[in-house]
Amino acid sequence: MYNKVTPEIIGLLASIVGPANIIYNDHEKMESYSHDEIFEFGYSSMPEVVIKPESADEISLIMKLANEKMIPVTPRGAGSGLSGGAVPLFGGFLLSLERMNKILEIDKGNLMVVVEPGVITNDINLALQSEGLFYAGYPLSLQNCFIGGNVAENAGGARAVKYGVTGRYVCGLEVVLPTGEIINLGGKRLKDVTGYDLLNLLVGSEGTLGIFTKVILRALPLPASSVLLLIPFKDIETPVKTAPLVMMETGIIPAAIELMDRKSIEMSSRLLKEKVPCQDEAESYLLLEIDGSSEQVEQDYNAVADHFLKYGALDVFVANTPSTRERFWSIRRGVSDALKVFYPGNIAEDLVVPTTAIPALIDEVNRLSIEFNLESNSFGHLGDGNIHVHLLPNKEMPQDEWEKATSSLLKKLYQTSQQLGGTLSGEHGIGHKRKNYMPFFMGETEIALMKRIKAAFDPNNILNPGKIFD
């Protein structure tokens, strides 16, 4: 159904972006564009050519060419995704946005920042910081990921409990449509009900409805103060049950409420070669961030600490300097890194349920792990009801047994999530990794609607085919 990339087509591409911005016939250089950061094996696919455009106009020409020649196009940010969204399943054009990496404008008056899609998310915050501003929607992979990918996946925020995720901050997009037209959605505006909300439809569309070439983000005044609490517990039930109560009982909305189980802490501290306080007694930890004015933060963190001590926390460790805050966050971020290093081939899930259903979800994870004789760990965004469950490979288990066990376990886990009012992915997206599980959570009607929307944008199914659904 798709055509192959010919030398003639390479010549046309070279005339659009310049020969230096094309990788072709070079397996070694193209290899890193064949996968994202899925920990499991078997989710990579080689592109036929890697193209590095630097403008919406160039991308528009590439899309017109792709439609004419029937070549699939896969847009790619930093390749830090966890669902295969940036993997060129059908070969074709791999469109890397890496050269579109400029922060175009910081508009202090309107509290907006305008960026290209290939800017590393953390660089936005570094640039805003000196202006007394910050971008609140960033995910925990902020040091590697691109903002364009964050928008495409509607990436989850490290501070989502209070601030929400990426989509809340996207006020405008310049988009190249699959058919090559360039459109502008939204702008430096806080409200807009002029027609259907195409902007939010594009956010989280996983590179299947359009390619972002400019992003307008809302910035907020940087809070004067921020404190991070690391709270160990002698079990995992206590934090899981009492964290959702903190907002109701104290009236305080923390910026982040993160959970790490014993296994998660162990692997992170092993990777970072450091001892985490209370590590001998603790079965789990919460990491809570509280921000606001200095006096307010002081008051709030004392109230939050009291809340958890009342419910049996072993201790409360307070990080109120940038270096200790960074140390505590690095322990949390270290879990993901440690999984890559110590458990290659692990299976990463991204379930989200109503926050009160988290205890039942974690119970079921533990029960299923015993039933299928598999190791697992659980950590993540407890405050959002979004827990990352990882199934950890055991070298002694034969590959076919591992595949059978994990496949059966996941089906049961998805069933539980569905019954608890949860869904398949909170922030990593569907891509091609999870598309076969969509029917667990969604009826035929919804999936058929999504397919019709895809066709409304992309009649030739040329942009990132094989993602979200077949």
Place this chain on the structure above:
Amino acid sequence: MYNKVTPEIIGLLASIVGPANIIYNDHEKMESYSHDEIFEFGYSSMPEVVIKPESADEISLIMKLANEKMIPVTPRGAGSGLSGGAVPLFGGFLLSLERMNKILEIDKGNLMVVVEPGVITNDINLALQSEGLFYAGYPLSLQNCFIGGNVAENAGGARAVKYGVTGRYVCGLEVVLPTGEIINLGGKRLKDVTGYDLLNLLVGSEGTLGIFTKVILRALPLPASSVLLLIPFKDIETPVKTAPLVMMETGIIPAAIELMDRKSIEMSSRLLKEKVPCQDEAESYLLLEIDGSSEQVEQDYNAVADHFLKYGALDVFVANTPSTRERFWSIRRGVSDALKVFYPGNIAEDLVVPTTAIPALIDEVNRLSIEFNLESNSFGHLGDGNIHVHLLPNKEMPQDEWEKATSSLLKKLYQTSQQLGGTLSGEHGIGHKRKNYMPFFMGETEIALMKRIKAAFDPNNILNPGKIFD
């Protein structure tokens, strides 16, 4: 293209909802369903039959019948809209959600509330209040409007500066599609990236893509304290220029920043028969709400008061009891009521621009008013860049002259808004009132995309036809 409602069809409808829940052949009773609250003349249209279903199942049957018989269906909430969204342009079925008015569940654990679409928005907050919660997305018409209509229009919030608008709080929807299927989108979840964001596409779709039969809203802990500041100025330039600076210069994000010009205050105080402080000297007023913990609010409102006094405010009046807060808010809400009473037939605009462009927009409104010899007033959500400009009828101007002048003025005003980076509607929606002006702000490509999305949901164009676009 559409068929007429026959007695046979009335019989079928009666068998679905019961004869008592149908209004037919009764002009007087149907008249109130023929218009919304557009102040101008000429936007009403009579339904052929009014139907009052009480469940998603009933609505599903009605939609299937409508498709079979090719009868247009217009869903209607409280009829408090300002764009003609609920007006049955082509006659047919008027589907009133007034009987679906139950608050189904307050889920304190998950901070969620589940309601039917016909609940008056303020009733949600009254019910939540006793649980120590509130729903932050409500618009200023909260005492009359239905939550279903708020979701359909993505209504603007009275506290949108800090809390955002309706859509931010919609976590789940039960929807009857135009073709009659019942689907559930989202749930009691804070994050969800499972497939395209149909939920947010439905929000603000103006009753053209589906009929909401259940709404799951996120609730927040009620702030311990809230203060309202009424701040008079000797001109309008000062508040308009210095209000956008308040967040950057003080680091405080007020819940609301509302503007009223002299004309607005005059008509409101005349309607309410009360004197507003400083009314003799003031050319404009700001109304600012600040909420949070008691100590924080005290600190913050002093900082905000100092900010505006520094920039030349005449005085700062503080409302920190429920009754004075309600009095100040009633002055603001009174502007809309006074416009209806004193200026029937006035033309209401709902422009939104980047906040720093508000001074230029207001200058242009004043300039154009003089050029076309028309009276106007400006007020509204200054903090969101969303200003309501009203053109006020003058009894001495002949109708044709009024129509010609207002039409020319509006075209120039839209051009200015577009040049300033603004758009057509911030919160009232397009409906049939503004659909002809869409091309001022949007290209053919975007409008064609929206039409294809409409067709993906509603192949027979049966649900609320003639709204947003033709």
